[in-house]
Amino acid sequence: MNIDSIYNGIVLDHITAGKSMQIYHDLELDKLDCSVAIIKNVKSNKLGRKDIIKIDQEYSVNLDVLGYIDPDITVSIIRDGETIEKKKVELPERLVNILICKNPRCITTTEQGIDHVFKLANREKRTYRCIYCEEDQQTVS
Amino acid sequence: MRHLIDPMDLDVQEIQELLELANDIIEHKDKYSEVCKGKKLATLFFEPSTRTRLSFEAAMIELGGNVLGFSSADSSSATKGESVHDTIQVVGCYADIIAMRHPKEGAPLFASLKSPVPIINAGDGGHYHPTQTLTDLLTIQREKGRLENLTIGFCGDLKFGRTVHSLIKALSRYDNIRYILISPPELQVPDYIRTEIFERNHIAYQQVERMDEVIQDLDILYMTRVQRERFFNEADYIRLKDTYILDTEKLKKARADLSILHPLPRVNEISTKVDDDPRACYFRQALNGKYVRMALIMKLLEVGGA
Incomplete structure (x- = not known):
């Protein structure tokens, strides 16, 4: 082809x-x-x-x-x-408005116009952490 | 401009200075009675609280300042749908410093990113409560004379108990602290405390289900309330709320120099009969909270040499 x-x-x-x-x-x-x-x-x-x-x-x-x-x-x-x-490319240190925080207790669930910001918590496990509530989220594998 | 959002926003040296200032305030109250004259503290409590709000207000009044604010979201524009962002912008025009409690985790951090004045996190959901941590550290230092070489038992709701998370984090920077975590499996500390605090710093910890197995080993017993508002499910709350109750019988096995701390409010997890025991520190702890908040307000406002 x-x-x-x-x-x-x-x-x-x-x-x-x-x-x-x-x-x-x-x-x-x-x-x-x-x-x-x-x-x-x-x-x-x-x-x-x-x-x-x-x-x-x-x-x-x-x-x-x-x-x-x-x-x-x-x-x-x-x-x-x-x-x-x-x-x-590499796993970014910080993600802005790429992941959405799934924690129902996080401020991002109610505050209008807030950026969803995550920082890299564990490179090997590809885990990101919401900067507001600190809930971890795994990247897609 | 500094804020206090996470207990780790202050390094060990800064915490030591704050505790020294709080101790000096306790010894020489008159010296500090006008250091905040002309300054205003706004207490923005989107979630009801008695102790913390009154403690902040008493602290500011004793420093010669004034207070304004609201004590629940119902009496604020939040009921009209006003965002945290807009509330902070407006209140920042009226006050010199803001103490904020909010049911959503991370709300004070978000506020600090937008605020024209210092923000103090007065509790954000089940997340952090740094001024309670400062209160706890001051109490431990005053009761024990040290912040190192201690065996501390945390008992009760360790999953949602924000005071526990904050204190564990703060104490992880001191030497030779042994942690004994006493809770039912459902209410154990969250994974991030285990991985980020204990495992990353190679700190030994022990998880047990029964208080009476370990009470004799403790220098400090930190009791917590099982909070109804942290549960999604009422049945889970009913099932777990009476699991860990400290009474005079259990205390018989404890050391004579044990210090019993509790962030308050208490429901029934400490029998009122324990209150007369000299090992009960929780009301002295509440008083310490006012003094350490006075020190913190002075530091963030940069007044009185703080």
Whole structure:
């Protein structure tokens, strides 16, 4: 199967197989007015299988969202047909309005306009903690 | 500008200075009777409380300041749907410092991020109650003469009891504290206390179900109330509320120099017959609460050399 190379845009590579649709939705790529290719279950030497997303326009990607969903992703910025930058995402130290606190006793459940802020509590277990009520929440695995 | 939201907002040195100031206030009350003249404390109690609110108000009055505020959400604009954000913005125009109690966890932290004046967390749901912690530390220091080398038993509702969580966190910075956690399995301390405080700091702790198994080992017995408002289920409350009651019979096994603390209010977890025992410290503890709040208000307002 051949997918055209992109000239100006972004390639999200080394996505854990099966996670590309979640990334598509969470980054709201459906709202972009350009071609977006989702390539699933590509053979990979490193991962066995992986997903890839290609976005055919310059786009400021939210690395915190990516790092939270899948910290192994590589982000390549393509300009004039050349890869000008490669970024490795990682589990972010702080998440703002990405996770929603599920503790019914937390102030975030009643206060209008409050940011849902979590800080990384345990990198190995991928656990985040609400800064207000300190309830832990596990990232999606 | 400083706030007090979490007991760990103050380092050990700052806590020691506060306790020394509180002790000085106890010894020389007249010296401090006008240090807050012209200053106003707002007590914003979105959840009813008698002791804590009156303690704050008495503290400010004894420092020569004035108080304003409300004592339940029903008598505030919260019933009209006003947000914490807007309440704090408005009250910050009228007061120099705010003591806030709110049923939602994290509400005082959120307020502190928006407030033009210092915020003191006077209790946020089942989360923190740092001025009770300061009260407890002052009481332990005055009763025992030290904050190290102690065996402390926490008894009752250790899951929802915010005073317990705050005190455990604060004491974790002192040397050689042995923790004995006495509660039914349903009301044991939350996981984050176990992992973040005990395990991360390599602090030994023991969990037991019966008070009479360990009472003879304790320097301090910290009793707590099983709070009806922390339960989602009334049947669970009824089943557990009488589980741990301290009476004169159980006290026979305890050391002569045991100190019994309780954040109050008490329901029936300590028999009133214990009140006359010299080991009962809880009313002295309530008095200490006023003095340590006086010291805290002075520190946050930066008055009187604090």
